[in-house]
Amino acid sequence: MGADAIATDAAIHARDLTRRFGGFTAVDTISFDVAPGEVFGFLGANGAGKTTAIRMLTGLLAPSAGQATVAGFDIARDSEAVKRSIGYMSQRFSLYEDLTARENIRLYGGIYNLSRRDVADRATRILQRLGLEASADRLVRTLPLGWRQKLALSVALLHEPKIVFLDEPTGGVDPLTRRQFWELIYETAAGGTTVLVTTHYMDEAEYCDRISIMVAGRIAALGTPASLKREHGVASIDDLFVRLARPEAAP
Amino acid sequence: MTPAPAVAVAGLGKRFGAVTALDGVSFSVAPGERFGVIGPDGAGKTTLFRILATLLRAGTGTARVLGLDPATDLWTLRPRLGYMAGRFSLYPDLSVDENLRFFASVFGTRLDAQRRNIDPVYRHLEPFRDRRAGALSGGMKQKLALCCALIHTPDLLLLDEPTTGVDAVSRREFWDLLEDLQADGLTVIVSTPYMDEATRCDRVALMQQGRILALDTPQAIAAGYGRPLFAIDTPDRYKALLALRAAPGTHSVFPFGATLHYTAARADLAPAAVAAGVNDVLRQAGLAEADVAPTPPTIEDAFMARASTDGR
Numbered sequence: 295m296g297a298d299a300i301a302t303d304a305a306i307h308a309r310d311l312t313r314r315f316g317g318f319t320a321v322d323t324i325s326f327d328v329a330p331g332e333v334f335g336f337l338g339a340n341g342a343g344k345t346t347a348i349r350m351l352t353g354l355l356a357p358s359a360g361q362a363t364v365a366g367f368d369i370a371r372d373s374e375a376v377k378r379s380i381g382y383m384s385q386r387f388s389l390y391e392d393l394t395a396r397e398n399i400r401l402y403g404g405i406y407n408l409s410r411r412d413v414a415d416r417a418t419r420i421l422q423r424l425g426l427e428a429s430a431d432r433l434v435r436t437l438p439l440g441w442r443q444k445l446a447l448s449v450a451l452l453h454e455p456k457i458v459f460l461d462e463p464t465g466g467v468d469p470l471t472r473r474q475f476w477e478l479i480y481e482t483a484a485g486g487t488t489v490l491v492t493t494h495y496m497d498e499a500e501y502c503d504r505i506s507i508m509v510a511g512r513i514a515a516l517g518t519p520a521s522l523k524r525e526h527g528v529a530s531i532d533d534l535f536v537r538l539a540r541p542e543a544a545p
Numbered sequence: 546m547t548p549a550p551a552v553a554v555a556g557l558g559k560r561f562g563a564v565t566a567l568d569g570v571s572f573s574v575a576p577g578e579r580f581g582v583i584g585p586d587g588a589g590k591t592t593l594f595r596i597l598a599t600l601l602r603a604g605t606g607t608a609r610v611l612g613l614d615p616a617t618d619l620w621t622l623r624p625r626l627g628y629m630a631g632r633f634s635l636y637p638d639l640s641v642d643e644n645l646r647f648f649a650s651v652f653g654t655r656l657d658a659q660r661r662n663i664d665p666v667y668r669h670l671e672p673f674r675d676r677r678a679g680a681l682s683g684g685m686k687q688k689l690a691l692c693c694a695l696i697h698t699p700d701l702l703l704l705d706e707p708t709t710g711v712d713a714v715s716r717r718e719f720w721d722l723l724e725d726l727q728a729d730g731l732t733v734i735v736s737t738p739y740m741d742e743a744t745r746c747d748r749v750a751l752m753q754q755g756r757i758l759a760l761d762t763p764q765a766i767a768a769g770y771g772r773p774l775f776a777i778d779t780p781d782r783y784k785a786l787l788a789l790r791a792a793p794g795t796h797s798v799f800p801f802g803a804t805l806h807y808t809a810a811r812a813d814l815a816p817a818a819v820a821a822g823v824n825d826v827l828r829q830a831g832l833a834e835a836d837v838a839p840t841p842p843t844i845e846d847a848f849m850a851r852a853s854t855d856g857r
Contacts, residue, residue, distance in 0.1 A: 339712040340683040439586050465710065466738050468585035468753065469845045470852055473799045480783040495739070496713050497802040501782075519803060530802065532713060539714045 302363060305330045305457050305488035306351060310360035313346050320346040322511035323360060328504075330456070333479060333489045335499045335519075337531075338508030339539040344492055345461075347508070351490075352459055353377045365456040378406075381450035384461035388446035391435035395426055395445055398434060399452065406453035413452075420448040440471030447478055451487065458482065460491040464498065476501055496532035505531065507538050514538045549612060551576045551701055551732040552597065556606035558755075559592050566592040568755035569606070574734060574748075579727060581746030581763075582736040583844070588752040590736040591631055594705040597734070598628040611700055624652055627699035629690050631706040631736075637679025641670050641689055644678050645696060652697035659696050665725040666692045684715030691722070702726075704735040708742065720745040743844040751848050758851045763844055770842035770850060772796065772812050775819055776804040779827070779835035788830035794822050799849065806846060807837070 306328035313321040321343045328334045338344045349355040351364055353373030362369045365379035389398045396417055403413030421427050424444050426437075434442055443463060450458055460479070464472045476498065483489050483503075491502065499505050500519045507515040515522055515538055519531055528534045553573040559566045567589045574580040582590050595601035597610055599619035608615055613622045635644045642656065645663075649656045660667065669688050673681060678689055687707050694702060708716040720742065723733060735746070743749045743763040751758040751766065759766045777798075779785045786805055789798045796808040809819050820837035827835055 339714050462710075466586035468848070468852060469740055470799075470849045471585070473849075476800055477783075477786070480786075484783065494710070494712055494716075497741075500803040501800055536714050536717065539712070540718075 302327070302366070303330070304328060304363075305332070306334075306362070306364050306490065308351070308360070308362040311347065311350060311357055311362050312359040313343075313350060313355065314358045319511050321350070321357075324508070324511075324513045325360075326506055326513060326516055328457075328488055328490060330488055331483050331486045332504065333483045333491065333502045335502030335505035336490055336492045336508075337499055337505055337535065338492075339535075342508040342539070343511040344508055348459060348461065348490075348492070351376075352380060352382060378453075379456050381453070381455040381458035382461070383446045383450040383458070383463055385443075385463060385465040389434045389442060389449065392433060394431045394433055395421065395437065396430045398445070398449055402449050402452050408453060416452055420445070420452075424448065440467050440474070443467060443471070443475055444478060447475070447482075451482060455487065457488040457490065460489060462492055462494065464493065464495065472498075496530065496535055499531040499535075507535060509538050548576055550574060550609075551578070552580075552608075552610050552734065554593075554597075554606065554608045557593070557596065557603050557608060558605035559589075559596065559601070560604050565755050567596075567603070570750075570752075570755070570757055571606075572750055572757065572760055574732060576732050577727065577730045578732055579723065579745070579747045580732075580734045581743055581749035582734065582752060583738075583740060583743050583749050583848075584736075584752035585738055587754065589755040590752060591705055592755075593752075594628070594631075594703050594734075594736060598626055598703050599623050600628075624697060625700045627694035627697070627702040629694040629702075629704045629707055631709065633686050633690065635678045635686070635690055635693060638677060640675050640677055641681070642674045644689060644693060648693040649696045654697055656696070659698065662698050663692050663695050666695065666722055669722075682715075683711050684718065687711055687715070687719060688722070691719075695726070700732065702731060702733045702735075704733065706736050706738065708737055708739060716742065740843070740845040740848055749844075751844070751851065753848075753852055759847065766847050767842050767844055770847050772808045772850075773814075773816070773819070774840055774842045774846060775807045775809075775816070775823070775837050776801070776840035777807050777823060777835050777837050778804050779832065781827075781832045784830065785827055785832055785835065788826050788832065789823065792826045794826070797850075801845075804840075806840070 304327040309325050310323040312323050336344055350357050350369055353369055353376035356370055364376045367375040369376055399417040400413055421430050464475050479489055504518050506513045522534060526534050550573040555571045557567055557570040584590055596603050596608060597615060599615045599622055602616045610622055611625055615622055646656045666688055708719050748762050750760045786798060789795050794810050796810045798805055798807045816839050823837045824834050
């Protein structure tokens with residue numbers, strides 16, 4: 295084994311990561327590092343390979359070739375340790391809607407094997423911070439979407455993971471709530487947790503420390519939003535996205 | 546004389562148990578217009594569309610669609626409407642062409658007879674005509690759903706969140722397609738949670754919690770923002786945000802793309818004075834001086850200003 299295989303301080307370290315499904319290469323030799331405490335935007339058009347890459351990085355899918363470490367653990371050999379070190383939230387599935395806010399926190403605390411005392415302490419802290427104390431015993435499905443999403447992020451952070459994966463966390467919410475959610479992301483990163491986030495809102499790409507844009511399984515652009523705009527001579531990440539994802543359509 | 550509106554609703558309301566989905570909505574849409582209904586989940590967009598599409602009866606108020614009452618004239622009205630539901634509602638196990646043929650037959654027409662009519666959309670789908678609908682990409686699924694809604698040459702197109710969950714490039718392409726389709730006068734009412742899409746509409750209604758917050762051209766809504774707005778360009782965005790939010794001279798401050806959007810508590814200050822005030826706060830917080838410049842408000846700025854002054 296090469297000496298540099300595991301020795302990395304990066305929160306996420308991917309080298310030539312590849313996944314094939316039959317004759318189709320969904321993720322094609324991607325390499326990138328994400329630093330601890332960084333907010334990393336993981337962008338790409340539908341079908342570009344983002345979801346497959348995230349499934350590998352979260353230990354749910356074995357790579358066909360290449361390697362990656364997440365929180366220092368090899369995703370292929372040590373996928374269970376990877377899963378314990380990460381949090382995950384998506385717009386589609388995060389909380390049990392027929393449980394209350396407090397019951398969701400307790401359920402996830404149990405899944406992550408936290409002590410009763412820890413769960414109770416953290417539940418109080420989360421509910422306080424979100425201003426949800428009065429609604430702690432309401433069914434989640436009766437809470438406004440914005441609250442559900444903030445609660446889902448808090449629950450994904452319940453076991454104090456090193457890295458949290460957010461898959462389109464802000465879909466469908468109003469612009470004010472979307473910004474409040476981003477402030478929670480900043481706060482999370484400021485506390486040292488690494489955030490990898492996907493989004494279809496191109497203005498949110500600008501909120502990230504660095505972004506990558508996947509096109510047809512490969513990383514077509516990687517850098518800070520400001521440096522990428524400079525390099526490509528575009529006014530916004532939206533323009534860059536269109537140019538990379540549909541080269542034939544660019545004016 | 547102005548032509549009769551394609552759609553006119555007045556005082557439209559709908560409750561589901563204790564939830565008020567629509568709370569007294571009134572507007573009218575002119576023939577050939579592209580009218581946007583813009584708002585987050587839970588604003589009442591889908592309830593409104595289902596009432597217009599004859600699928601749901603309003604609780605209160607009146608609706609006229611193409612001069613007809615959607616509650617009582619549904620059999621005359623439905624064949625003149627193209628409706629695209631918010632959720633993908635085609636047959637995933639049928640191919641692209643099979644779905645189109647099915648919807649054509651439901652409306653008593655044939656795919657080959659409609660080819661010219663649907664061509665602006667169909668030519669994007671033709672390379673995949675034998676693919677199962679369930680195996681299409683998100684953007685292609687939306688195009689197929691649009692094609693199915695167009696198959697019987699409707700007079701009014703009702704598109705409920707056609708671009709939700711679709712990537713930014715496919716969203717642009719979808720709006721380009723709508724422009725092509727409307728070249729011959731089709732009326733389109735379209736809903737979206739993406740505020741940036743407002744600029745693709747002739748007029749928009751901004752909705753929240755069952756009510757219309759604003760109703761006008763997107764330009765007029767943005768221009769009606771009412772306060773001088775500034776963009777702050779700083780490398781320490783989060784720290785700057787926290788410092789400015791705590792400062793008494795601040796009325797509002799939000800992250801906005803690459804910058805922070807800022808309004809001062811005093812609306813009468815000259816731009817140079819606002820910039821100086823912002824930089825005082827940043828300096829006291831130990832942050833570098835930022836570039837502070839007036840910026841034109843967007844629909845999102847307008848939505849947030851109206852939503853937060855609307856006492857929710």
